[in-house]
Amino acid sequence: MRKAILFGEHSTQAPAIARYIDRDRFDPSFAELSGPDMMRFDLVVPLSVPQIEAARGANAAGRRRAVLPRPELVALCDDKLACNQWLIANGFADHVPALLGPEPDRFPYIRKARHGDFGAGCAMVRDAAAAAALGPIDAGSFHQRAVPGADEYVLHLLRIDGAIRFTLCYRYDMGTSLAVRGSGEPARSTTPAEPGVALPLCTAILEAMGYEGTCCFNYKLEDGQPQLLEINPRFGGSLVGEVSAYVQAHLDAMEPIAP
The missing domain is CATH 3.30.470.20 (ATP-grasp fold, B domain)
Structure with a gap:
């Protein structure tokens, strides 16, 4: 099953990620990072500094969906x-x-x-x-x-x-x-x-x-x-070409948060 990945909106990075990401492995979405909708994703990736704080809401219900500074x-x-x-x-x-x-x-x-x-x-x-x-x-x-x-x-x-x-x-x-x-x-x-x-x-x-x-x-x-x-302290623009490797490494390293 493909992993559902939520990226924050970004005028240049989001279109590039949509072009480069491996859709055989990942199902990407792009939206403002807020609310309980983040809970349905396997990984949440902010693309700008202002999005980082909002992404913290993805870590709830004993599951880690974002690793953030x-x-x-x-x-x-x-x-x-x-x-x-x-x-x-x-x-x-x-x-x-x-x-x-x-x-x-x-x-x-x-x-x-x-x-x-x-x-x-x-x-x-x-x-x-x-x-x-x-x-x-x-x-x-x-x-x-x-x-x-x-x-x-x-x-x-x-x-x-x-x-x-x-x-x-x-x-x-x-x-x-x-x-x-x-x-x-x-x-x-x-x-x-x-x-x-x-x-x-x-x-x-x-x-x-x-x-x-x-x-x-x-x-x-x-x-x-x-x-x-x-x-x-964020996702850098030149990372988009290797976004699939980055996402996979991120998922491989994450474990559920203890309740």
Whole structure:
């Protein structure tokens, strides 16, 4: 019997999942995540940060249908400045590009919105003229050293009951060293990659957080070591092509919650 999978609505990811998922094994649905209707599914997968809280209602009646990070960890990872500060405070400072003050005098650097997806609110500041054009920074943004290199990586991880159950890594070729990947600057190509040294690092971070559920790390390599750009506490867009493997790994790792 096919497993019934409920995904949250998403304007780009939901159509892609519908195209790629193995319908011989899975019966996918897409809807807003709310109410008792979630109880009829074998697995519930939120596709955005706001959907995570609603998905918690899927775990009821002694059965686990969703593995989700704790609310405080969702909030931490969703705040890029707070997440960087947590990483520095918990022994991972070597993998965090330096945080800068409100008026950096060394270029290039990046101005980042504390909240947002796909490059929203982020700008590469290459010189004093670009800084002046942006104007003063506000409390919703921060400055950080720009990591050089045209290659950016994403590592998708699923952690359930303290163990990594699924990994998937891609390399984005941005074509230029200081691009800000997003809707304005898409990758020229996306190719599978081996996570290498990033996997034990990211696993250690999730262990230190006590993180359970789905996430993705974005990073660059500098002198062979990962420099973390952000941690997203959600299903990442480039996971859609391997959604069947992800769903199967998720189902295989889940067990009923004790009454």
